[in-house]
Amino acid sequence: AAGRREEAAAEEEEVEETPQEKKLRLAKLYLEQLRRHGEHGQPGPGGGGAVRAQPGPDAPCPPPDPASIRVLRGHQQPITCLVISPDDKFIFSAAKDGSIIKCNVACPTGEVESGKRLCVVPGGKKGTEGQHMGHAAHVLCMAISSDGKYLATGDRNKLILVWEAATCKRLYTFTGHRDAVSGLSFQKGTYQLYSASHDRSVKVWNVAENAYVETLFGHQDVITGLDSLRRECCVTSGGRDGTVRVWKIPEESQLIFYGHQGSIDCIQLINEEHMVSGADDGSVALWGLAKKKPLTLVRQSHGTQGAHDLQQPYWVSAVAALHNSDLVATGSHSGSVRLWKCSEGFRKLEPLCDVPLVGFINSLKFSAGGDFVVAGVGQEHRLGRWWRVKEAKNSICIIPLKCRAGAPGSLAAATT
Numbered sequence: 001a002a003g004r005r006e007e008a009a010a011e012e013e014e015v016e017e018t019p020q021e022k023k024l025r026l027a028k029l030y031l032e033q034l035r036r037h038g039e040h041g042q043p044g045p046g047g048g049g050a051v052r053a054q055p056g057p058d059a060p061c062p063p064p065d066p067a068s069i070r071v072l073r074g075h076q077q078p079i080t081c082l083v084i085s086p087d088d089k090f091i092f093s094a095a096k097d098g099s100i101i102k103c104n105v106a107c108p109t110g111e112v113e114s115g116k117r118l119c120v121v122p123g124g125k126k127g128t129e130g131q132h133m134g135h136a137a138h139v140l141c142m143a144i145s146s147d148g149k150y151l152a153t154g155d156r157n158k159l160i161l162v163w164e165a166a167t168c169k170r171l172y173t174f175t176g177h178r179d180a181v182s183g184l185s186f187q188k189g190t191y192q193l194y195s196a197s198h199d200r201s202v203k204v205w206n207v208a209e210n211a212y213v214e215t216l217f218g219h220q221d222v223i224t225g226l227d228s229l230r231r232e233c234c235v236t237s238g239g240r241d242g243t244v245r246v247w248k249i250p251e252e253s254q255l256i257f258y259g260h261q262g263s264i265d266c267i268q269l270i271n272e273e274h275m276v277s278g279a280d281d282g283s284v285a286l287w288g289l290a291k292k293k294p295l296t297l298v299r300q301s302h303g304t305q306g307a308h309d310l311q312q313p314y315w316v317s318a319v320a321a322l323h324n325s326d327l328v329a330t331g332s333h334s335g336s337v338r339l340w341k342c343s344e345g346f347r348k349l350e351p352l353c354d355v356p357l358v359g360f361i362n363s364l365k366f367s368a369g370g371d372f373v374v375a376g377v378g379q380e381h382r383l384g385r386w387w388r389v390k391e392a393k394n395s396i397c398i399i400p401l402k403c404r405a406g407a408p409g410s411l412a413a414a415t416t
Helices: 002-013 018-038
Strands: 052-054 070-072 077-082 091-095 100-104 117-121 140-144 150-155 158-163 169-174 181-186 191-196 200-205 211-217 225-228 233-237 243-248 254-256 264-269 276-280 284-288 296-298 318-321 327-331 335-345 346-355 360-366 374-378 397-402 410-415
Touching: 002 296, 077 374, 091 140, 091 225, 091 374, 091 397, 100 158, 150 181, 158 181, 158 191, 191 225, 243 264, 264 318, 276 318, 296 346, 318 374, 327 360, 335 374
Parallel strands: 077 140, 077 360, 140 181, 181 225, 225 264, 318 360
Antiparallel strands: 052 410, 070 397, 077 091, 091 100, 100 117, 140 150, 150 158, 158 169, 181 191, 191 200, 200 211, 225 233, 233 243, 243 254, 264 276, 276 284, 284 296, 318 327, 327 335, 335 346, 360 374, 374 397
């Protein structure tokens, strides 16, 4: 009888899926396995990315030499968000002062100076939204389309601005959210844009047609983060409502996941079947879309702060994943960015190394090629002023990765 109860409980944990969804999921898993193991280093079918080694258990990830970390300055106030262009040539960043900066990452020919600011859109004063080209409030999120054509940015003034990424020319303004815009993501291969807000809603837009599509509701608290990949769905983190949600756009339905104890502040998809999230209770969770609870949960992932009898975990303020690989990064204000390896079929998170960085890590992004990870660093948390790290510098830090030359038997397909 006890065995039957356990089986019934396990079945309840499984997310219901239709036979068609199961066939599609298994087909995609099969294609991913082919990409990983079938072509000995050649790009996978329909991919265009390369199969490359990721660190295995016997191949420790050495932390990069601090001298090799490139620091780019320009924003006067804390960095709040950043994205890397799909070709890994440019970084777009934004800050609490409303400014947006486009800078060059590297140019092998030497024609453009590495780190050079190519475009600066200054922030405006409060109340100047009508006359000012850029934002007149804290920019909280940004996203770039998978072909690098459009850049979208969202701010505390409830506005979404759409830009031509090549020229930084403002194209459209999307209004409709009733509170700060906190998350943006383009569906890969399309110009469909998802936005999340502190008004607890998710909105869908068609950027190519400058059009609003629909609004989805479900979260019981402010939405703090959003991400999407190729499927017509997106994932969100719901702050203090304690849930992670997967929104199936065509069906207008949602899957609800529970696991963190604190406010879930950041989320990122690793591949079409797995995601990672971080919370202000210091925990990092790995999720599979077929389970309502985390596959694994690491508590106090960045340690604790405070006196012995008043210790509190460092908040996890940013997470990032190298798409379709086993590499994850997390950030806090603990003094370092931590790199992790997903192992045992995404049922375990193993720490690889710490990269020393002083300040609040408000945004993290891996390059598409996996050669580097970029951190947006500020003296304050991107959503408030609870603490201030005076010795930190508001900057963009480009961290070269030495983890790519992993164990020969540890191949992960990283297609973009």
